[in-house]
Amino acid sequence: MGKVKENGKNIIKTRLTQGSIITIFLVVLTVTPFVIKKAFVTHVFITALLYGALGASFDFAAGYLGIVNFGYAAFMGIGAYTSAILAIRFGVNPWLGLLLGGIIAGILGFITGILTLRLYGLFVACFTWFLGMAFMFLIAVTPEITRGYLGLNVPPLPNFWILDFSDPLRLSYYSVILPLSLSILLFLYYLGNKTKIGLAFKALRGSEPLAMASGVNPLKYRVLNFTLTCFLAGILGAFYAHYIKILTPSLLATGKTIEILTIAYIGGRGSLWGSIPAAFLIISFLEFLRPLEAYRFIIYGIILVLVMIFYPGGLARLITRKELF
């Protein structure tokens, strides 16, 4: 009896501390760039949030459904190129472009999802990898539309209400990406943990035949997951295009997927929120140690190897000590 009470107390206590930690984290996140007012700090924050959200939606495929989309950067790049080309050639408002980029990437994700239905495990990873490479080369060889390796100049987001996007501090970009990535995170967390859909994903990850026997349709859920994650990648990619203002096919290369994958894995597979602190750690590490040049990648590689050997659960596992799988 006494033990139960104590447990109940502990749960409330941990809930309270968890809540306060999240609140403090959110406040720090919101206030810091506006207080410090340095372009460099804002840049680090924006990049970290962008990659955090990308990592989380990658994790939604890899950690929940157990499918590694190794061409993830390609879907991001497709969103980016769609929005950029629409804005340049047809004068479409980039705000609409964000959505359209997401939709095009989502449609391609839908088709990919259908095509990969017969494949398993490593084959899916390789299929999406080759597909991503094919998209990259396709963009590289059609310079009349995409300007290929010459690079495509992208206009910034147009001013909107009090947000002035020509500001060199780029605080307005920050005030777009902050709610965007946090709402993506919340949405995915809700979908993954509180709804039947999330339960179905977890069942499919555990064992596909068993899930099918319990009435879960793998076709529906796999396609849904692919569409959703690619849609989110497209939106974030379009934002990236208007933020960086220059696009080259190397955005679609394997290296970008690896960056996202690393963030998702160091954050902790299947945790979703782990990607945000992981992104902050990794991006600020790489940005602040820029003077070290190539040595920072050696350190980075060593850290990656050590994390994989000793903490395969990643950051989330380290903090919550909860079995994720």
Added chain:
Amino acid sequence: MIYALMTVGLALILGILNIPNFAQGEFYMIGAYMAWFTIGVLHLNPIIALFSAALASFVVGVFCEKILFTPLRKFGGRGWLLNVFVLTLGLSLILQNIALVTIGPLYYGVPYVWSPNVVNLFGVGISYDRLMIIIIGSITIIVLWMFLKKSRLGRAIRAVAQDPIAASLMGVNLKTIYTITNGLGCMLSSIAGALTISILPAYPTMGIIPLYKAWFVIIMAGLGTIGACIPIGILLGVVETVGVAVASEGWQNVIYLAIICILLIFKPFGLFRKGEVRGVWEK
């Protein structure tokens, strides 16, 4: 031929150790650098260059197995395949940047390895170097084949590939087998890198292209079929060359990536493999 060599190495590591090795391209790089160093700087015999490249990456491969993969086997339980994959990503980053720091980003190559002459073979002119690549590549693969089929150690390696637990019950030392196989796999891609030094100069990130082509071949042949990698590897070379001839430069990549994607849709387990039997890597 080069793709075949590289792929056999990758297939060996994947089939026996269950490691989807992303750092395989970096062993290709090590081989190329070793060949450049021995031939271009020290002016030694190409045979010595090949052996030194093979030895260097064998040592690095064994080292990696001992300090990286063995502890991961001990600590990591489930999700081994993805953990080890990310680990090899880290390894590839480390090796690439060590090369960048120590040797620098410049391209290093040699004008020729064996001789600058052109041989006339059945009315077709082919450079002596390229002929030697084909000959030495074939010899390496035949030697490997004999080793796997005939020798005691080769038999033990094949036994572990079939079932590690049963093999260890029969008295096979798993640790030794894992170490040697990893060394062998790395050695093969290193030989590939050393052979092509006169065609492709060495630079830190040279590994990525042969790496994904090797993956391409493995997927096309079907995972776990080491023998089938050789004809597919040669086929890839032909498709690529024809692709350049038919369409303009750059499109050949799009063409064969599209081919593999279509192929995967219709034959999800590769060309040379019957479905149904699933390895660890497909779960």
